[in-house]
Amino acid sequence: MSVAVGTEARSPRRYSGAGRRFAPIAIPLLLAALVVTTIIALTVGAAGIPFSRLPAALGFAGNTPADAMTARDQLVLWSIRIPRIAAAAMVGGLLAATGAIMQGLFRNPLADPALVGVSSGGALAAVSAIVFTDSVLGDSLRFLQTELLPLAAFAGSLATTMILYSISSRSGRTSITIFLLAGIAFTAIANAGIGLLIFIADDRQLRDITFWMLGSMSGASWAKDVVLAPVLLAGLAACPFIARGLDLLVLGEADAFHGGVDVERLKRISIVLVAAMTGVAVSVCGVIGFVGIVVPHLLRLVIGPAHRMLLPASVLLGAILMVGADTLARTIVAPAEMPIGILTAAIGAPFFLGILLRQRGLASL
Template sequence: MIDARRRRGVLGGLLVLFLVTLAWSATIGGVPIPVSDVFRAVFAKVGLSADVDATTASVLFGIRAPRLVLGVLVGAALAMSGAALQGLFRNALADPALLGISSGAALGAVSAIVLGASIASALPAWLAPYLLPTIAFVGAMASMVVVQRIARDGFRTAVSMLLLAGIAINALCQATMGLLVYTATDAQLRNITFWNLGSLGGATWGAVWSAGPFLVIALVALPRFARSLDAIVLGEAEAGHLGFSVERVKRVVFAIVALAVGASVAVSGILGFVGLVVPHLLRLALGPSHRTLIVAAGLCGASLLLLADAFARTVVAPAELPLGIVTAAIGTPFFLALLLREKRTRTA
């Protein structure tokens, strides 16, 4: 058993890591900003100190800050979604990207890019920015429902069928996106490339305000299901005997995860393995309790994506490496190691 003191220590360490990563990420880029100027600019923004250099303030609040905010929200949402799915399916391999949810959200986003112009023109001006994340959410939700229905065997979810269904849905979404790419204009093709590779390069305050509310809802809602997920890990029948409505919990958690993934893909494209790597490592350090696991996953996921984004925008400067390539480079070896570990466990 992992005692409460160790959990508090890990959570405290993750909080410090997050704050340090956030401050450090604000200092690096095409225009380096000393950390002292970052704090001075923040204090000036809230009226606690004198004004700072106009160029520093413009770079920090106009370009870097929305990117950092989206990185925090998207990283936390993907990691917390992965933790919830792994608890719900009682399997460490469950992940929004592997289960086809991210591809479904990307298909919705690409559909909005190619086909959504006429719909947006019919909407009020204040609703138009929410069209893309809304359609991405619908695509994510549809993919999750299909995968879950295919993998369902009576009262049990077959893990092998779950992964196979996710592969099939990924392939179907990719084929459909290929058809949309075939009919897209040159301008639309440039936008579609963004979804395939993943990036925070298009981060603006408009993107924050359009996707942020969806992401914040997911971040606030998922920890509330910690006790339900702890009960489901024991078995669905056991959770029912403890008084939890298992099917209701599954429906609501599915909807929240789809909301988080849809909004994340809408602003950052597909970023694989964040929801797989982070929860699995934290489960080894913190144990299976979702009360601390989900919160810790949010902090660690935000830190990981900030670090990956900092690497993506500096390693080949002044160009920018797609963020999806960085997360895949981190996650793929880990996933293969996890599969080999499962293989050794079964053959032992």
């Protein structure tokens, strides 16, 4: 079953010039930008570390004995800042890559992982964990709240995907349109459940729920980085195998099939990738929106719509955006911390409106 074709699908040639010019240097430039952003993030924070002390704090000072200041810098970097920056980079890469995959799958530049209800399912499970572990029934498990929250979010995201996939699949074929519509319906159901839990929550639970729903990297740790890394690597490894299929899918399912693409297999792989990558990202940082829309669309304007370059470039630009946003979130109101979802929404929402206005202008031509 076909779905509405986005602006990119209708007029791919208008990107070809920019793609030929910038595509060969896009990955090196993005890697360099990620390195610069990471170095800035390492030095900035409530406990600032000047650039001159950074090599010693990272252990690049040879056998020079560490003084008290160097020991303090090393503690801040290796215990808090580096695992947080690594988590932010991987979450940004995961969300941006899922956005690029979904936009190719739905043939619409406005598609986003949250659109299919995966994020909402994870959020409902996480909010349930917050309320349950802080209740009389869950009092014995309260000491596990830190561990239960990401596990619940991940399980909720996977369960949501399994339900949506079973609804949209029939006789071995998966309807992307039904998957999308069922996702919208499930999002409404999940939001109703979240609203009910917020209604019965007390003040402390409300604060935890609100902070988590707005997104935060404050819970990042080496253990969570270990969970994120394999999923990101698996997604990157799958990119070359789905890139050509997503490119041909722009022409329609029938044309893609005649071009040698196993459309049903492509759908299944893409849906599983979106579920796994979105689920693990939500489990670590909560609900963060607009990254999946902004990053792939911005890159299409610069390097073109070919997914062979778009997918890895989205991972890098998503990492840059998230590391920068997290650095700003933990410094703009220091020593307090602003939820990162506020910043991504402040950037992404105007960009989203700009996409809509631009499409309206192109549609009138």
